[in-house]
Amino acid sequence: xxxxxxxxxxxxxxxxxxxxxxxxxxxxxxxxxxxxxxxxxxxxxxxxxxxxxxxxxxxxxxxxxxxxxxxxxxxxxxxxxxxxxxxxxxxxxxxxxxxxxxxxxxxxxxxxxxxxxxxxxxxxxxxxxxxxxxxx
Numbered sequence: 001x002x003x004x005x006x007x008x009x010x011x012x013x014x015x016x017x018x019x020x021x022x023x024x025x026x027x028x029x030x031x032x033x034x035x036x037x038x039x040x041x042x043x044x045x046x047x048x049x050x051x052x053x054x055x056x057x058x059x060x061x062x063x064x065x066x067x068x069x070x071x072x073x074x075x076x077x078x079x080x081x082x083x084x085x086x087x088x089x090x091x092x093x094x095x096x097x098x099x100x101x102x103x104x105x106x107x108x109x110x111x112x113x114x115x116x117x118x119x120x121x122x123x124x125x126x127x128x129x130x131x132x133x134x135x136x
Contacts, residue, residue: 028062035062 027034035057043050056062079086 032062 027038039050039053039057042053077089
């Protein structure tokens with residue numbers, strides 16, 4: 001299952017999206033400090049660039065330590081020397097990561113549905129509130 005939240009609202013042309021995606025992944029691999037340095041350099045070189053990076057860091061939650069770690073492998077184990085077992089282990093870990101991602105997406109949808117149900121109930125109760133206050 002793929003979540004639509006990973007798609008940009010206004011898709012960029014592929015000739016722009018490729019280098020930007022590579023730059024984002026490169027900065028993600030180096031951590032939050034790399035993002036902060038890139039933002040500072042952006043302000044020094046051309047202040048709107050630094051401001052754009054700051055906005056992107058806040059919008060994507062990279063500013064608060066929730067960077068996109070899905071591009072990186074979560075588990076690494078050295079080779080056992082048995083290529084069949086290593087392939088099986090890697091395939092199993094990938095399957096478990098995919099199942100975990102699907103479960104997290106499912107929980108997010110469940111939370112959204114609960115929030116919507118609570119809001120709908122609030123609006124319904126608000127509309128049914130008796131008009132006992134007549135004002136003086």
